[in-house]
Amino acid sequence: MKIISLVIPIFNEAAAIPALFKYLKELSLQLVPKYRLEAVFVDDGSSDRSVELLYRYLPDGVCCRVVELSRNFGKEAALTAGLDHATGDAVIPIDADLQDPPLLVLKMIQAWEKGAEVVLAKRARRSTDSYLKRESANWFYKVHNLLSSQKIPENVGDFRLMDRVVVDALQSVRERNRFMKGIFSWVGFRSVTVDYERAERSAGTTKFSGWKLWNLALEGLTSFSTVPLRLWTYLGLLGALAALIVAADIVIKFVFHGADVPGYSSLMVAIVFFGSAQFISLGVIGEYLGRLYIESKQRPLYVVRPPRQQPSPYPAEESATSATDTEALTAFPPEPRFTTRRST
Numbered sequence: 001m002k003i004i005s006l007v008i009p010i011f012n013e014a015a016a017i018p019a020l021f022k023y024l025k026e027l028s029l030q031l032v033p034k035y036r037l038e039a040v041f042v043d044d045g046s047s048d049r050s051v052e053l054l055y056r057y058l059p060d061g062v063c064c065r066v067v068e069l070s071r072n073f074g075k076e077a078a079l080t081a082g083l084d085h086a087t088g089d090a091v092i093p094i095d096a097d098l099q100d101p102p103l104l105v106l107k108m109i110q111a112w113e114k115g116a117e118v119v120l121a122k123r124a125r126r127s128t129d130s131y132l133k134r135e136s137a138n139w140f141y142k143v144h145n146l147l148s149s150q151k152i153p154e155n156v157g158d159f160r161l162m163d164r165v166v167v168d169a170l171q172s173v174r175e176r177n178r179f180m181k182g183i184f185s186w187v188g189f190r191s192v193t194v195d196y197e198r199a200e201r202s203a204g205t206t207k208f209s210g211w212k213l214w215n216l217a218l219e220g221l222t223s224f225s226t227v228p229l230r231l232w233t234y235l236g237l238l239g240a241l242a243a244l245i246v247a248a249d250i251v252i253k254f255v256f257h258g259a260d261v262p263g264y265s266s267l268m269v270a271i272v273f274f275g276s277a278q279f280i281s282l283g284v285i286g287e288y289l290g291r292l293y294i295e296s297k298q299r300p301l302y303v304v305r306p307p308r309q310q311p312s313p314y315p316a317e318e319s320a321t322s323a324t325d326t327e328a329l330t331a332f333p334p335e336p337r338f339t340t341r342r343s344t
């Protein structure tokens with residue numbers, strides 16, 4: 001039986017977990033007898049009851065792993081951790097808040113069975129997003145694809161099915177500044193698209209403020225384009241050309257009309273403009289230099305807390321093999337109903 005892995009980043013999602021479990025159970029029922037469902041929950045340093053809920057109510061019929069990060073590393077690192085721990089023949093990152101509908105996975109699997117190596121889930125409409133978020137996302141895709149050599153498909157998030165070969169390729173990309181949408185498309189492979197309508201968040205609130213989104217956009221641009229760095233050369237050249245023309249004009253006026261005392265306001269405007277342009281260009285260089293600095297430290301992408309010991313749902317003689325697998329928290333099949341317990 002092939003395994004379908006769902007990678008689910010969890011950051012303070014206690015309110016959304018019960019509904020999520022309901023859908024996971026439903027999905028696992030619909031997948032048998034052809035496939036087995038594996039859910040890899042990555043706790044990204046939640047400070048609410050998320051982890052407790054995960055351990056206490058792991059859904060029936062689903063093989064679960066819980067990877068606990070030692071602190072909040074951000075969604076991109078959490079996804080990386082999940083992809084590293086997923087064992088499936090196909091792996092699907094999916095949000096915990098049901099905005100990515102779990103049952104769409106069935107449609108994605110159909111496309112995968114027909115030979116696609118990547119099945120992208122595209123948001124046909126983003127009516128549940130605010131006007132500002134929709135517009136800024138539109139602009140982001142446009143600017144990113146204009147400046148970057150690596151295009152990313154518009155309105156496609158992290159929700160996508162990836163064949164094992166794609167996941168293996170992803171694991172070779174270990175850059176520290178991670179923009180997963182860019183990395184996903186960088187590895188390539190044959191892809192098809194299925195459309196879906198993005199639902200409202202099932203419970204809780206978004207973890208991505210405007211500032212966080214802005215930083216993610218910067219990460220995307222600086223990770224896949226050097227155009228912002230090179231742009232300043234051309235702007236500098238243009239500025240120098242304009243300055244030369246103005247200088248020639250001044251010299252001509254001086255020679256033919258005698259000395260002229262120009263107003264200082266125009267001078268101030270020029271000074272402030274070019275001063276600011278220099279600050280901006282320094283800032284752009286700083287963005288890249290900072291990323292280079294972080295990259296050079298070669299720190300791990302995330303830190304995982306040691307897995308908790310879980311009582312095996314199997315009788316003693318059968319549990320001998322699963323006991324060696326410290327990461328598998330529950331084994332498949334789930335009969336009889338396993339009990340899980342927090343023990344540290």
Ligand code: UDP
Binds near residue numbers: 008012073
């Ligand atoms: N998330 C995470 N770490 C973070 C922020 C978010 O693991 O630092 C998870 C979050 O729990 C959810 C997913 O990433 O499962 C998407 O987050 P959210 O729904 O807040 O984003 P939005 O849909 O509003 O863009």
Ligand code: MG
Binds near residue numbers: 095097099201206
């Ligand atoms: Mg969401």
